[in-house]
Amino acid sequence: MTARIVLKAGKDESVKRLHPWVFSGAVKGVQGSMEHGDWVEVLTSRGEFLACGHYQHSGSITVRILTWEKEEPDVGFWRRKIEAALNRRIVAGIANRPDLNAWRLVFAEGDQLSGLIIDCYDHHFVVQCHSAGMERSLPLITEALREVFGEALKSIAIKAEAGKSDNQLPLAEFPGAGETTGAMITEYGCKYLVNWKTGQKTGFFLDQRENRRLLGNLAKGKKVLNTFCYTGGFSLAALQGGASLVHSVDSSAPAIELLRENLELNGYDPALHQAFVSDTQQFLKNPPETYDIIILDPPAYAKHLSARHNAIQGYRRLNAAALQILPPGGLLMTFSCSQVVDRRMFEGAVMAAALDTGRRVTILQRLVQPADHPVSLFHPEGEYLKGLLLMAE
Numbered sequence: 591m592t593a594r595i596v597l598k599a600g601k602d603e604s605v606k607r608l609h610p611w612v613f614s615g616a617v618k619g620v621q622g623s624m625e626h627g628d629w630v631e632v633l634t635s636r637g638e639f640l641a642c643g644h645y646q647h648s649g650s651i652t653v654r655i656l657t658w659e660k661e662e663p664d665v666g667f668w669r670r671k672i673e674a675a676l677n678r679r680i681v682a683g684i685a686n687r688p689d690l691n692a693w694r695l696v697f698a699e700g701d702q703l704s705g706l707i708i709d710c711y712d713h714h715f716v717v718q719c720h721s722a723g724m725e726r727s728l729p730l731i732t733e734a735l736r737e738v739f740g741e742a743l744k745s746i747a748i749k750a751e752a753g754k755s756d757n758q759l760p761l762a763e764f765p766g767a768g769e770t771t772g773a774m775i776t777e778y779g780c781k782y783l784v785n786w787k788t789g790q791k792t793g794f795f796l797d798q799r800e801n802r803r804l805l806g807n808l809a810k811g812k813k814v815l816n817t818f819c820y821t822g823g824f825s826l827a828a829l830q831g832g833a834s835l836v837h838s839v840d841s842s843a844p845a846i847e848l849l850r851e852n853l854e855l856n857g858y859d860p861a862l863h864q865a866f867v868s869d870t871q872q873f874l875k876n877p878p879e880t881y882d883i884i885i886l887d888p889p890a891y892a893k894h895l896s897a898r899h900n901a902i903q904g905y906r907r908l909n910a911a912a913l914q915i916l917p918p919g920g921l922l923m924t925f926s927c928s929q930v931v932d933r934r935m936f937e938g939a940v941m942a943a944a945l946d947t948g949r950r951v952t953i954l955q956r957l958v959q960p961a962d963h964p965v966s967l968f969h970p971e972g973e974y975l976k977g978l979l980l981m982a983e
């Protein structure tokens with residue numbers, strides 16, 4: 591029998607409103623025995639069925655809900671979930687395009703799959719689990735992936751991110767998993783090498799795809815500074831758009847190495863580009879050029895609420911440093927991917943930066959995560975990428 595979690599009276603509202611997390615404080619008791627990662631049912635205090643999901647014995651989230659139907663997580667369940675996620679990307683015009691072969695197939699809560707990320711790189715699939723339940727489901731998830739994609743599937747890799755998974759289960763080995771470690775992808779005509787074994791996250795920051803494309807449309811004849819450039823996502827988009835000069839800055843030497851390979855792969859004139867292994871804030875103190883467009887795409891400054899205040903101060907300092915060196919009429923494309931810093935707070939930090947520097951700044955466009963990083967209307971926490979396209983006078 592499937593074990594059951596019974597909620598306290600009045601604590602079932604959020605589950606009924608389709609929020610996918612049951613917090614430990616909402617739990618009245620359990621029926622049956624359950625282990626970390628088990629499939630469980632969630633019941634109201636009166637014993638009515640509400641939902642099913644993965645149980646977690648540690649942390650503040652006790653159940654990650656995956657369905658509001660009474661069902662079993664067999665291979666058919668995972669196949670239907672993956673098919674629904676794929677259909678979202680097809681409807682959104684992302685999957686099945688000739689000029690684009692890298693996209694996020696599954697984005698956790700946004701696809702009603704809390705704890706699971708799957709990225710597709712030219713039909714090599716990279717799977718990341720953020721819960722014990724998902725790790726334990728890997729054999730079925732990978733089988734379902736093979737069923738959905740059939741012959742088109744080239745490989746499956748399991749990416750374990752140190753410190754991310756909230757459990758200590760060893761990752762099982764899967765036939766064929768881990769044999770392929772990289773691929774070449776195409777994003778609106780730009781080619782990039784991706785290595786999910788040695789790279790950051792699953793190897794590439796797919797969430798900036800539309801913002802890279804926007805930069806390409808703005809870059810003709812412009813001098814562009816791309817900070818936190820990683821393997822050159824925005825740099826290549828700027829060169830493709832006809833930038834007259836691109837400077838790329840990242841503190842990671844391996845990322846800059848892959849950027850160099852990416853430049854070569856696309857055949858850009860090396861004279862148009864220069865890379866710097868440096869801390870961005872240091873670089874901005876004494877830049878070798880004046881730039882028409884500056885990109886700021888830092889890693890998440892705050893991963894937890896406790897770090898939020900410092901993160902906001904960090905965004906303020908960073909944006910002030912960039913605004914300081916931007917000529918009149920210059921553009922700043924600035925981002926925050928910290929989930930705990932919401933858009934209002936981020937814009938507040940950028941406003942403070944503008945006041946610090948005495949610049950008049952206009953928002954030309956608000957920037958967001960793309961449709962392959964969908965957000966459940968009932969789980970607004972899934973909206974994490976916030977950006978601004980600004981013009982400084």
Ligand code: SAH
Pocket residue numbers: 790794795798817818819820821822823824839840841842845868869870871887888889
């Ligand atoms: N814009 C990139 C993704 C950026 S990810 C893209 O489109 O692909 C954030 C990057 O910031 C990582 O490559 C990381 O190595 C780099 N980074 C982290 N701290 C840094 C710092 N203090 N100065 C410069 N780069 C930094």
